[in-house]
Amino acid sequence: xxxxxxxxxxxxxxxxxxxxxxxxxxxxxxxxxxxxxxxxxxxxxxxxxxxxxxxxxxxxxxxxxxxxxxxxxxxxxxxxxxxxxxxxxxxxxxxxxxxxxxxxxxxxxxxxxxxxxxxxxxxxxxxxxxxxxxxxxxxxxxxxxxxxxxxxxxxxxxxxxxxxxxxxxxxxxxxxxxxxxxxxxxxxxxxxxxxxxxxxxxxxxxxxxxxxxxxxxxxxxxxxxxxxxxxxxxxxxxxxxxxxxxxxxxxxxxxxxxxxxxxxxxxxxxxxxxxxxxxxxxxxxxxxxxxxxxxxxxxxxxxxxxxxxxxxxxxxxxxxxxxxxxxxxxxxxxxxxxxxxxxxxxxxxxxxxxxxxxxxxxxxxxxxxxxxxxxxxxxxxxxxxxxxxxxxxxxxxxxxxxxxxxxxxxxxxxxxxxxxxxxxxxxxxxxxxxxxxxxxxxxxxxxxxxxxxxxxxxxxxxxxxxxxxxxxxxxxxxxxxxxxxxxxxxxxxxxxxxxxxxxxxxxxxxxxxxxxxxxxxxxxxxxxxxxxxxxxxxxxxxxxxxxxxxxxxxxxxxxxxxxxxxxxxxxxxxxxxxxxxxxxxxxxxxxxxxxxxxxxxxxxxxxxxxxxxxxxxxxxxxxxxxxxxxxxxxxxxxxxxxxxxxxxxxxxxxxxxx
Numbered sequence: 223x224x225x226x227x228x229x230x231x232x233x234x235x236x237x238x239x240x241x242x243x244x245x246x247x248x249x250x251x252x253x254x255x256x257x258x259x260x261x262x263x264x265x266x267x268x269x270x271x272x273x274x275x276x277x278x279x280x281x282x283x284x285x286x287x288x289x290x291x292x293x294x295x296x297x298x299x300x301x302x303x304x305x306x307x308x309x310x311x312x313x314x315x316x317x318x319x320x321x322x323x324x325x326x327x328x329x330x331x332x333x334x335x336x337x338x339x340x341x342x343x344x345x346x347x348x349x350x351x352x353x354x355x356x357x358x359x360x361x362x363x364x365x366x367x368x369x370x371x372x373x374x375x376x377x378x379x380x381x382x383x384x385x386x387x388x389x390x391x392x393x394x395x396x397x398x399x400x401x402x403x404x405x406x407x408x409x410x411x412x413x414x415x416x417x418x419x420x421x422x423x424x425x426x427x428x429x430x431x432x433x434x435x436x437x438x439x440x441x442x443x444x445x446x447x448x449x450x451x452x453x454x455x456x457x458x459x460x461x462x463x464x465x466x467x468x469x470x471x472x473x474x475x476x477x478x479x480x481x482x483x484x485x486x487x488x489x490x491x492x493x494x495x496x497x498x499x500x501x502x503x504x505x506x507x508x509x510x511x512x513x514x515x516x517x518x519x520x521x522x523x524x525x526x527x528x529x530x531x532x533x534x535x536x537x538x539x540x541x542x543x544x545x546x547x548x549x550x551x552x553x554x555x556x557x558x559x560x561x562x563x564x565x566x567x568x569x570x571x572x573x574x575x576x577x578x579x580x581x582x583x584x585x586x587x588x589x590x591x592x593x594x595x596x597x598x599x600x601x602x603x604x605x606x607x608x609x610x611x612x613x614x615x616x617x618x619x620x621x622x623x624x625x626x627x628x629x630x631x632x633x634x635x636x637x638x639x640x641x642x643x644x645x646x647x648x649x650x651x652x653x654x655x656x657x658x659x660x661x662x663x664x665x666x667x668x669x670x671x672x673x674x675x676x677x678x679x680x681x682x683x684x685x686x687x688x689x690x691x692x693x694x695x696x697x698x699x700x701x702x703x704x705x706x707x708x709x710x711x712x713x714x715x716x717x718x719x720x721x722x723x724x725x726x727x728x729x730x731x732x733x734x735x736x737x738x739x740x741x742x743x744x745x746x747x748x749x750x751x752x753x754x755x756x757x758x759x760x761x762x763x764x765x766x767x768x769x770x771x772x773x774x775x776x777x778x779x780x781x782x783x784x785x786x787x788x789x790x791x792x793x794x795x796x797x798x799x800x801x802x803x804x805x806x807x808x809x810x811x812x813x814x815x816x817x818x819x820x821x822x823x824x825x826x827x828x829x830x831x832x833x834x835x836x837x838x839x840x841x842x843x844x845x846x847x848x849x850x851x852x853x854x855x856x857x858x859x860x861x862x863x864x865x866x867x868x869x870x871x872x873x874x875x876x877x878x879x880x
Contacts, residue, residue: 246260246264248264248268249261249264249265249268249281249284249285249288250284252264252265252288253265253284253287253288253291256291258288258289258291258292259292261284261285261288261291262285262288262289262292265281265284265285265288266285268281269281269282269285275308275309276308276309278304278308279304279305279306279307279308279309279310279311279314280305280310282301282302282304282305282308282310282314283301283302283305283310283313283314283317285297285301285305286298286299286300286301286302286305286314286317286318286321287317289301290317290321293626293632295321295324295325295598295599296325298317298321299318299321299322299324299325302314302315302317302318302321303318305318306318312338312341312342312681315334315337315338315341316338318334319331319334319335319338319348319351320570322334323351323355323358323570323598324570324571324598324599325598326358326362326569326570326597326598328355328356328358328359328362329355329356329359331351331355332351332352332355332356332359335348335351335352335355336348336352339682342669342681342682343669343684344669344682344683344684344685346664346666346683346684346685346708347669347682347683347684348682353567354567354568354570357567358568358569358570358598361569361590361592361593362569362593364592364593366643366646367592367593367594367641368591368592368640368641368643369591369594369595369638369639369640369641370594370638370639370641371594371595371623371636371637371638371639372636372637373634373635373636373637374421374423374426374622374634374635374636374637375426376421376426376427376428376635377634377635378397378399378428379632380397380398380399380400380632381396381397381398381416381632381633382395382396382397382419382421382428382624382633382634382635383395383396383397383442383602383603383624383633383635384396384442384443384444384498384551384603384624385421385603385605385622385623385624385635386443386444386445386446386605387605387607387609388420390609391422391423391424391609392420392421392422392423393420393421393423393622393635394418394419394420394421394431394444395418395419395420395421395428395635396416396417396418396419396441396442396443397416397417397419397428398415398416398417399417399419399428401430403415403417403430403436403437403438415438415439415440416440416441416442417430417431417436417441418430418431418433418435418436418441418442418444418455419431421635432480433453433479433480433481434473434480434481434482435453435455435473435481435484437457439457439458439459440456440457440458440459440466440468441455441456441457442455442456442497443455443456443497443498443499443551443603444456444499445499445500445501445508446501447501447505448501448505450475451474451475452472452473452474452475453472453473453475453481454470454471454472454487454499454500454501454508455470455471455473455484455499456468456469456470456471456496456497456498456499457469457471457484458497467492467493467494467495467784468495468496468497469486469487469490469495469496470486470487470490470496470497470499470508470510471484471485471486471487472484472485472487473485487508487526487533488533489526489533489534489535489536491514492783492784492786493783493784493785493786493787494512494513494514494515494787495512495513495521496510496511496512497510497511497512497550498510498511498550498551498552500552500553500554502525502554503554503556503557506527506528506529507525507526507527507528508525508526508527508528508533509523509524509525509539509552509554509559510523510524510525510526510536510552511523511524511548511549511550511551511552512524512536514536515787515790515791516538517538517544518538518541518544518545518546519545519546519547519565520545520546520547520548520549520564520565521548521549521550522538522539522544522549523538523539523543523544523549523550523552523561524536524537524538524539525537525539539585540584540585540740540741540742541737541741541752542577542584542585542586542587542588542741542742543559543561543577543585543588544565545563545565545566546565546753546755547563547564547565548562548563548564548565548572549561549562549563549565550562550563550572550602551572551602551603551604553603553604553605553606555605555606555608555619555621557578557579558576558577558578559576559577559578559579559585560574560575560576560604560605560606561574561575561577561588562574562575562600562601562602562603562604563575563588566588566590567590568590568596569590569592569593569596569597569598569601570597570598570599571598571599571600571601571626572600572601572602573590573591573596573601574590574591574595574596574601574602574604574623575588575589575590575591576588576589576591577589580742582740582742583740584740584741584742585742586742586744587742587744587747587750591604595623595638597625597627598627599625599626599627600624600625600626600633601623601624601625601626601627602623602624602625603622603623603624604621604622604623605621605622605623606619606620606621607619607620607621607622612639615642616641616642617639617640617641617642618640618641618642619639619640620637620638620639620640621637621638621640622635622636622637622638623635623636623638624636655745655748656748657743657748657749658713658748658749658750659713659714659716659738659741659749659750659751659752660711660712660713660714660749660750660751660752661711661712661714661720661736661738661751661752661753661754662709662710662711662712662751662752662753662754663691663693663709663710663711663712663722663734663736663753663754663756664685664708664709664753664754664755664756665685665686665689665691665704665708665709665724665726665756665758666683666684666685666686666708666755666756666757666758667683667684667686667729667757667758667759667760668680668682668683668757668759668760669681669682669683669684674762676759676760676762676765676767677766677767677768683755683757684708685704685706685707685708685709686704686708686726686729686758687704687705687706687707687708688703688704688726689703689704689708689724689725689726689729689758690702690703690704690724690725690726691703691704691710691722691723691724691756692722692723692724693710693712693720693721693722694720694721694722694723695715695718695719695720695721696718704724714738714741714752715738716738716741717738717739717740718737718738718739719735719736719737719738719739720735720736720737720738721733721734721735722734722735722736722754722756724756724758725758726758728760728761729758729759729760729761730758730759730760730761730795730798730799730802731758731798731799732756732757732758732759732798733756733798734754734755734756736752736754759795761802761878762877762878763877763878763879764877764878764879765877765878766807766875766876766877767875767876767877768855768873768874768875769788769789769792769873769874769875769876770788771784771785771787771788772785772788772789772830772873772874773785773872774826774872777822779822779825779826779828779829780829781829781830781833786833789830789833789834789837790837792834792876793834793837793838793839796834796839796843797838797839802843802878802880803842803843803844803845803878803879803880804843804844804845804876804877804878804879805844805845805846805847805876805877805879806827806830806831806834806844806845806846806847806874806875806876807827807846807847807848807849807874807875807876807877808823808824808826808827808830808846808847808848808849808873808874808875809823809849809850809851809853809854809855809871809872809873809874809875810822810823810849810850810851810871810872811851811854811863811867811868811869811871811872812851812854812860812863812868812871813860813868814851816850816851819850819851820848820849820850820852821848822848822850823848823849823850824846824847824848825848826848826874827846827847827848827874828846828848830846830874831844831845831846845879851871854871855870855871855873856870856871
């Protein structure tokens with residue numbers, strides 16, 4: 223699925239000014255520059271002129287991508303199908319499957335996902351998508367629907383999302399409308415930078431929020447304290463030449479009613495995204511989403527409490543809320559927590575779920591709001607409006623949410639009414655309930671597009687039979703050999719921490735943890751299934767592997783903050799595999815003299831080695847080598863290399879030498 227700026231995910235501004243002012247030369251370049259409307263016209267002409275099936279397949283795939291960017295799902299679906307029929311391959315089949323799911327053609331999508339798994343050689347990879355499609359098809363056929371929804375009149379062709387109640391008859395929304403503040407240089411992202419706007423629900427007029435919060439950076443998804451003396455919101459920005467990361471900001475109200483300069487909350491770490499803050503019902507606990515590497519995976523929801531003038535260290539909400547994929551956009555109605563997730567079983571993309579706190583301190587199993595709130599597109603930013611009494615005896619609540627289902631523009635605001643449904647017969651629940659939590663631990667390996675090339679694209683994962691899995695539970699340790707399915711199933715003990723260590727000859731060791739502390743108990747679903755996946759990377763002796771997201775300032779060799787997460791991950795690999803030694807290599811582009819480039823690359827490689835030593839890695843296991851410009855990844859003529867070519871050549875690598 224395409225991730226867009228309205229989620230405030232990390233985006234790159236590196237070299238934007240020089241790269242994205244180039245004249246569009248063909249449809250492929252237009253897609254790369256996210257000028258999708260331009261791309262469609264150019265690509266259709268190119269498709270008519272194409273002579274071979276291979277050429278037609280590539281152009282059809284680009285047309286599908288362009289229509290995806292324009293949020294025109296039906297056209298995207300058609301062109302992805304044409305691309306696959308013209309031998310474009312697994313990318314076209316994958317996007318076709320997701321386009322079918324977004325179009326809510328769930329049964330056909332399940333069939334294509336099955337074909338896709340066979341195509342890449344791993345039915346395992348898409349098993350969850352197949353099951354999700356089967357469940358979504360059942361929900362779509364349900365006659366009893368708890369909600370009624372309608373798009374509001376103020377929606378436009380731009381993005382409007384993240385509604386927040388304001389005043390008596392207004393919403394604050396985030397939007398990338400043309401009158402948003404921002405530097406046009408960065409509009410190559412395909413969307414303007416986002417600002418806060420006020421939407422009057424009576425007149426459907428929209429105007430910029432005049433509270434002093436909008437800047438040339440990206441702002442969005444705000445939350446006020448109970449007395450509105452403070453406002454918390456997301457801002458994404460970057461020092462010049464570095465990647466942008468999102469932070470939760472706080473601003474205090476000043477005498478004129480606006481808000482003063484904003485500061486980032488102190489617990490946030492460099493190189494990590496924090497976003498979507500909302501103040502909890504106790505008035506002192508802030509909930510937010512973050513992609514912190516210590517989370518369960520993707521974006522997770524955390525909380526931090528303000529006591530005695532200080533914010534506590536963020537606390538990760540339990541596995542009943544967070545999954546290995548994304549959980550975002552938390553909001554509250556009393557003690558009921560609403561959030562969006564792509565990890566729990568849903569209709570497609572992000573779905574809206576609700577849960578509530580249990581006496582045990584955990585959260586109840588999340589409930590999917592189902593259609594028509596959730597759709598094949600992304601649905602998120604759900605807020606209940608209790609400012610006025612509901613109209614009608616059968617209306618329980620009203621409110622607003624965001625959907626990317628493509629009825630008006632990109633992201634649109636919808637109004638909902640929650641209905642009181644006639645009661646259904648209560649299912650019989652045994653007096654004595656036996657709860658059972660099962661954990662499936664999978665050991666898998668990556669499927670590379672080019673077998674034997676670890677720098678090629680990863681198509682998916684498949685079970686790694688014959689690997690060894692050690693399980694540590696307190697002082698007890700057990701060891702198993704994983705079978706053909708690549709998994710071990712465990713009946714979980716309550717309130718226990720499980721530690722796993724997996725290995726196989728010819729692969730790097732890896733580990734994982736799972737906590738059963740506070741797992742929810744639902745009497746209607748007393749048996750719950752959880753999963754842990756451990757990926758073992760194949761060892762390629764003396765084969766350079768590119769380390770992503772390692773950048774240096776011009777003419778500098780120190781390790782930047784945004785490079786540390788990648789090096790920390792490498793340090794973790796070395797700690798789990800004490801028998802291996804590696805060489806850290808650094809490459810420059812072709813610009814500059816040979817001697818200068820060799821010296822600079824050596825200093826950069828040594829800086830990476832020194833950082834790993836600081837993390838506790840034995841210096842005897844590490845070697846630094848600066849290659850200068852001698853081994854380019856892209857062997858273009860220097861005066862004809864594009865900036866992308868130069869960036870591909872400026873890289874840091876490692877290779878296992880022993």
